[in-house]
Amino acid sequence: MNRVRVVVAVLLLTLSLCAGRPAQATASPDASVVERIAPGVEYRAFSLATAHGPIRIHLLTADLRRPGVRAGLLYPGAVADRAPVSVMAERQGAVAAINGDFFNITEDQHPGVPATGAASGASVLDGRALKAAVPEGQRFGGALPAGDSAEDVLGVGTDGRARTARLTLHGHLRTARTTLPVRGLNQYALPEGAIGLFTSQWGSASRARAVCGTDHNRAAPCTREVFEVTIRHGRVLHTSTTPGSGPIPPGTLVALGREGGARALRALTPGTTVETGYRLASTARVPFAFALGAYRVLKDRRTLPGLDAVTAEPRTAVGIADRGQLLRVVATDGRESTATGLTLAELARLLRSLGCDEGVYVDGGASTTLATRDPATGRTTVRNTLDHGQQRRVPNGIALYSLRKRNGSGGS
Structure with a gap:
């Protein structure tokens, strides 16, 4: 997905995460590295500087136009139950996943x-x-x-x-x-x-x-x-x-x-x-x-009014681009790292800078978890820095799948 590289390059030059002033956005050494998690699903991580400190961003992009690429509900098996994101992802055969409501x-x-x-x-x-x-x-x-x-x-x-x-x-x-x-x-x-x-x-x-x-x-x-x-x-x-x-x-x-x-x-x-x-x-x-519960911060490429611009926390968010054919899944570090997290206003601007037309946030803080499956080992690994180093058990999330046929049979 060359488009992801272009969007992030523009982001690093133009993103204003500081209300009322331009941000000095600086990329980490791995900002240009894109990992292909599976056909149609890519991951990258990059850093930005903001007025309240550095921010580390983890980004998944899923191309829903690709055959076999789809998103589904990450689900522990009962409404009144919880499980870690990585555990649910492995059970459901997802190539990547993030926490939800x-x-x-x-x-x-x-x-x-x-x-x-x-x-x-x-x-x-x-x-x-x-x-x-x-x-x-x-x-x-x-x-x-x-x-x-x-x-x-x-x-x-x-x-x-x-x-x-x-x-x-x-x-x-x-x-x-x-x-x-x-x-x-x-x-x-x-x-x-x-x-x-x-x-x-x-x-x-x-x-x-x-x-x-x-x-x-x-x-x-x-x-x-x-x-x-x-x-x-x-x-x-x-x-x-x-x-x-x-x-x-x-x-x-x-x-x-x-x-x-x-x-x-x-x-x-x-x-x-x-x-x-x-x-x-x-x-x-x-x-x-x-579908799962989520709250809008971006609509028609415009940030919604009245978003909190003070409290920076680890955030989990999802952006929709290209008329619903691309998903941008975002998790940020905070609390347990040198990163400060984002305010909701900053989160909305981040999603807009990633080319999203709509954007929502879900549960953050200690719940924020983004996990991907290693194509070589098949193991699911959490990519963001967790609160106290532990995955919180959560009730749902978004699972990303990439299925392709092998010799006439389904496989991933």
Whole structure:
């Protein structure tokens, strides 16, 4: 990809990472080195100087136009589960991977209620709805940039092009007498007064966290007005006044209600026939093959207003170029190295300088992890400097694949 070399050369001359003044951008000795991770997937690392210190940037470029090159959801096997990026990448046969969405990492405000580890935003796995987004006040990761929504995602459509969009849950529970709206799907926090569904993909974690906090205050107490209904093959199996835990078998759904949702569910008694349905409605015209929660910093090659220009942290970001046919995947060093990280405003300018039309950020700090597979040994190696030298276990990420045929059979 000669275009990557050109873009980075221009970047080193013109990138302004310092608000209000030109940056003195200096490349490290390996700035011109491009590693071919696999056909259509390349990696490089380079350094820049900023007003607040040096910054080390790790860049993956995936050409989605190349046959066999695709992106997918990095996934530990359950929504309420976590694993290191390199471990998930090896399990899934990815040639490169990066961490994803912010997640329910701790529950200091709710003693006795375990954190679920589940991601905050919506996600799509293999073209199917995996989970919906929690209310904005319940998400982790700080305040959203102006104009962004907790329902914002980045993903790749069934047409093979990357894009951003919003995914809104539409669901229902229908009996012979009534239809109840469903406003949650495999999420660690339900909207106030709502009913949420949990499927076998949730995992075995307790569902108690889903009825804690409010739409605007994650730390608010857990509600005491709770009702849970287990539905198997379209019929109510049993009910409970407390949220349950443990694996949910295939063919079984758990409907959990809080406040008004709990009162509505009390009408469903064992033996009641219930028809359920749900989908993630997208603002994109093309369905997603995969998607995960992400927050925009760049749109139509313009940085969004109001981005933080003060706090420099290790960052993870994804840029979209060439009408969704190129992915630029970025991780920066910080905390445990001489690099200072980037502010969100700097991150947006970096993505724009890399030729991106759109750009998003995902979880950063100690979660920032970019890993690639060594073509010679097949081993997956983390390329950025990790916080305390350890990979944080995360709930999802982006996996990059490069598959080519060998003697008529699939291979990588």
